[in-house]
Amino acid sequence: MTIWEPAGLSGAGPRYLTLADAIGADIAAGRLGPGDRLPTQRELARRLGVTIATVGRAYQVAARRGLVTGEVGRGTFVTPALAPAAPAAAPVVDVAAVHPPGHGPVHRAVAPILHRIAADPLAVGAEDADAVRHRIAGARWMAHAGWRPDPGTVEVTAGGQHGLAAALAALAQPRQVVVTTELTNPGLLAAARLLRVELATVPSDAAGARPDAVDRLCARRRVAALHLHPTLHNPTGVTMPAERRRELAAVAAAHDLTVIEEDPFGALLPDRPPPVAAWHRRTVHLTGITKTLAPGLRIGYRYAPPSLAEPLRAAAQALAWAPAPLVAEVATELVLGGAAHRLAATRAAELAGRAAIARQLLGDRASAPGPAPFAWVRLDHDAEAVTTAARRRGIAVAGADEFAARRGAPPGLRVSLSADEDTVRTALRALSRLIPAGR
The missing domain is CATH 1.10.10.10 (Winged helix-like DNA-binding domain superfamily/Winged helix DNA-binding domain)
Incomplete structure (x- = not known):
């Protein structure tokens, strides 16, 4: 070997x-x-x-x-x-990655910002002044449904994964337990493996993670944190209603839990309910612009209450001393100038159209809610066979094993809707011939 x-x-x-x-x-x-x-x-x-x-x-x-x-x-x-x-x-057709294409309107919005920075050598680098503006941009980007975090409670991260890994490192020691759903963000799985944090799972229903299951698990195990992805959940696309968020916040408060709340796609759904952070103060809220605008704009934003700020900052610096100032400045200009939200609205409209195509071609097995950049296709025991058959035909998809936090997680596959419409339609048609008829 x-x-x-x-x-x-x-x-x-x-x-x-x-x-x-x-x-x-x-x-x-x-x-x-x-x-x-x-x-x-x-x-x-x-x-x-x-x-x-x-x-x-x-x-x-x-x-x-x-x-x-x-x-x-x-x-x-x-x-x-x-x-x-x-x-x-x-692969002939890649519908596995959910990153936005990062060209066209985004390039046109970024180009003048880069030209301005290039013309002024001092445009980037005044760390104290820049940091304040970047935090203001982060607070504005994550604000919604009446929740307006104080910019002083917001930090800039080198992308969503950086923020998530730092939160795990700060909030959970090796061998401690973090609760998540059976299907969850692959980034959480990777960070938990690296940090040797144990993930315990709870089932979900049509509204998301079940509060009663979280309550029972916390009653029998010592839990360090609760991980939630309440808006356009990856990979199922579920958005928790406000009542479910309040219920989970109440369970977290009853067990004195810190909540790690991810919201990478939230800007695609501006009328989403308030975050769990609006009801539970000990919540670390993570978002960013990468998954919404362009993969090259790798900037994230983290809200945390003052009591958690220092350990989170120390963990973030240990993993990546600071986000790239140039990228942070571009993101700040896009957000404060309004272009970021306009670009997100345009992308949401495009994705809503792709979601309609997914529902039309894949039937009731496909969960493709509005502006989610992917569709979740529910399968039965034949999930592995469908995924393998798709890949053999040159259709790259993300199987349930990439999202499973435990063995026996609900089977299915995630189909990206982020590519151009012709690519998405071609992939969906090919998949429709492989997937058994809906239940």
């Missing part, structure tokens, strides 16, 4: 595709040669901090691309006849 592992897994798509791409890139660069044996799935999963299923799927994709071969009982090997410079084929 070779000691090979990729230098890093970066990119907007699913990690199994990123890993398959890394295998192809290292073969092309000569770092992997014909006949080299790759690490076992278990060993590589341990090194990279991903699931064995992720590595297994990466190896399957690499095999379909002709990069590797598997031998039962022996392992996975670089294809002997493969030339070192062999290119790695890309």
